[in-house]
């Protein structure tokens with residue numbers, strides 16, 4: 001259920017309310033249960049860790065494959081950067097939601 005809620009970008013407490021108001025902006029609180037989505041100033045700094053981890057999961061398999069195929073380090077790096085640039089809007093959304101679910105699990109409110 002939690003994983004499905006993360007994939008569907010839903011509230012970490014009720015698993016029903018939509019977190020995003022539009023593609024880039026979040027609701028201030030859950031439209032279903034009223035949970036405040038930004039607990040404190042700078043709350044989403046922790047989402048950077050999830051963004052980093054998800055980015056590695058996305059770029060590493062292709063980079064390893066290209067390395068094994070004999071591509072140069074420069075082209076592997078350029079392709080990894082291009083991959084991350086393409087998926088950055090998705091990374092932005094999912095890293096925030098994953099961080100919110102992690103934080104809610106560690107410190108339920």
Ligand SMILES: [Zn+2]
Pocket residue numbers: 011012013014015016017030031032033034035
């Ligand atoms: Zn909720």
